[in-house]
Amino acid sequence: MIVKVLGPGCRNCVNLERVTRDAIGQLELDATVEKVTDFPTIVGYGVMSTPALVVDERVVVSGRVPTTAEVRDLLAAA
Amino acid sequence: MSVVERLPVSASGRWLTLAGAAGAWAAAYWVDGWLWDVVFYDLLGMAPDGRLTETLHFFFYDIIKIALLLTGIIFVITVLRSYMSIERTWALLGGRREGAGNVMAAGLGVVTPFCSCSAVPAFIGFVAAGVPIGVTLSFLMASPLVDAVAVGLLLSLFGVKITAIYVGAGLVIAVIGGWLLGRLGVERWVERFVFETKLGWRTVESTAGLSFSQRIQMGAEEVRTVIGKIWPYLLVGIGVGAVIHGWAPEDLFTRYAGSAGVFGVLVAVAIGIPLYSNVAGILPLVVALYDKGLPMGTLLAFMMAVVALSLPEMILLRRVLKPQLLGVYLAVVGTSIVGVGYLFNVLLA
Numbered sequence: 140m141i142v143k144v145l146g147p148g149c150r151n152c153v154n155l156e157r158v159t160r161d162a163i164g165q166l167e168l169d170a171t172v173e174k175v176t177d178f179p180t181i182v183g184y185g186v187m188s189t190p191a192l193v194v195d196e197r198v199v200v201s202g203r204v205p206t207t208a209e210v211r212d213l214l215a216a217a
Numbered sequence: 218m219s220v221v222e223r224l225p226v227s228a229s230g231r232w233l234t235l236a237g238a239a240g241a242w243a244a245a246y247w248v249d250g251w252l253w254d255v256v257f258y259d260l261l262g263m264a265p266d267g268r269l270t271e272t273l274h275f276f277f278y279d280i281i282k283i284a285l286l287l288t289g290i291i292f293v294i295t296v297l298r299s300y301m302s303i304e305r306t307w308a309l310l311g312g313r314r315e316g317a318g319n320v321m322a323a324g325l326g327v328v329t330p331f332c333s334c335s336a337v338p339a340f341i342g343f344v345a346a347g348v349p350i351g352v353t354l355s356f357l358m359a360s361p362l363v364d365a366v367a368v369g370l371l372l373s374l375f376g377v378k379i380t381a382i383y384v385g386a387g388l389v390i391a392v393i394g395g396w397l398l399g400r401l402g403v404e405r406w407v408e409r410f411v412f413e414t415k416l417g418w419r420t421v422e423s424t425a426g427l428s429f430s431q432r433i434q435m436g437a438e439e440v441r442t443v444i445g446k447i448w449p450y451l452l453v454g455i456g457v458g459a460v461i462h463g464w465a466p467e468d469l470f471t472r473y474a475g476s477a478g479v480f481g482v483l484v485a486v487a488i489g490i491p492l493y494s495n496v497a498g499i500l501p502l503v504v505a506l507y508d509k510g511l512p513m514g515t516l517l518a519f520m521m522a523v524v525a526l527s528l529p530e531m532i533l534l535r536r537v538l539k540p541q542l543l544g545v546y547l548a549v550v551g552t553s554i555v556g557v558g559y560l561f562n563v564l565l566a
Contacts (some may be wrong), residue, residue: 146334147334147337147533148334149332149333149334150442150446151332151334151442152334154438154442178337178338178341178414178536178537179341179410179413179414181338182338182341182342182345182414182416183414183415183416184421185416185421186338186421187303187304187307187335187338187339187342187421187423188302188303188304188330188335188338188339188423189334189335189338190334191421191423198421201421201422201423202302202303202330202335202423202424203299203423203424203435203438204438205431205434206434209431
């Protein structure tokens with residue numbers, strides 16, 4: 140599973156990455172977390188509100204930092 | 218563990234928690250209103266009109282008051298604005314012409330949830346959707362010029378009239394500034410890659426279909442993030458405000474009214490642009506300066522300069538705007554702010 144955190148590196152992007160890593164750890168998933176900071180690539184995903192979370196090339200969250208539990212559900216469903 | 222994970226699971230339990238929080242907020246606000254009188258005048262026996270008493274009283278009373286106001290305002294605004302999104306604004310502005318588009322963009326700039334870190338993706342998305350540059354710039358100007366938290370704070374500290382002036386002036390600057398830049402044909406000063414970027418095959422609605430408790434969580438999270446980020450500015454702002462309140466002579470500014478009246482606004486904006494702070498850190502200072510007779514137009518210009526024109530925001534926008542456009546942007550907004558300052562110094566005198 141490839142998980143991407145989209146965002147230029149603002150505080151919320153850092154928070155989203157932390158929450159995502161926590162969720163992956165709790166689920167004991169075999170997933171790689173990549174950070175995408177390049178703006179054309181971010182917009183290429185159709186994302187205009189950062190931070191955003193992409194799971195296997197599908198945008199699941201945009202413009203907010205969800206709770207660890209919510210990310211856990213999203214990852215389990217993917 | 219995030220705030221919302223500690224909340225009760227049932228819907229009624231969550232409403233109760235929310236009502237409890239609102240009650241605790243109101244109680245704290247009420248206690249702050251008399252607590253420091255009791256502490257300084259009665260318990261410590263300090264003279265109410267002593268300079269040190271006034272400084273300390275201002276500091277403690279204001280730090281609690283501003284912190285409470287900020288918490289409440291940020292929470293309510295975040296939850297309300299979660300019903301809007303950049304994507305919805307983007308859809309509304311797509312295909313709009315200049316003129317009416319600038320007015321709409323400025324209005325939407327105020328109500329759309331927006332953090333400066335989204336400025337660049339939003340800019341690219343708007344341009345890719347065919348929104349004219351001038352209209353896009355109206356949106357980008359209005360968002361910090363009419364900062365929603367600033368509006369809430371001004372309303373609670375200075376009342377309806379001053380707030381209406383602030384909102385009106387900010388909107389007019391954003392509409393005219395964006396329109397003017399559009400007329401100047403600034404497309405040539407936008408980085409090429411912006412026009413070459415392809416927007417994803419469909420845009421992602423960031424806040425659509427969220428449950429109410431998810432919106433509550435967004436509000437709580439935003440309060441935590443903002444307070445966590447700005448508390449040093451808040452402490453410095455209130456500290457400086459407290460010292461001015463206690464030690465600056467009553468007629469500090471009226472005494473120099475001659476020179477301050479002419480150059481006051483210019484000086485305020487020149488100081489405000491490089492000064493990077495949050496509006497919450499600035500307002501205690503504004504309150505203290507207003508009490509000492511500094512005119513409101515000068516103070517509004519100072520606030521706008523601090524909030525709307527900041528180095529971090531310029532560095533972000535530099536990714537999509539060439540230096541020439543950044544320079545013109547700064548000049549147009551800066552000059553307009555100075556104009557607003559003088560205008561309201563005359564009107565409110």
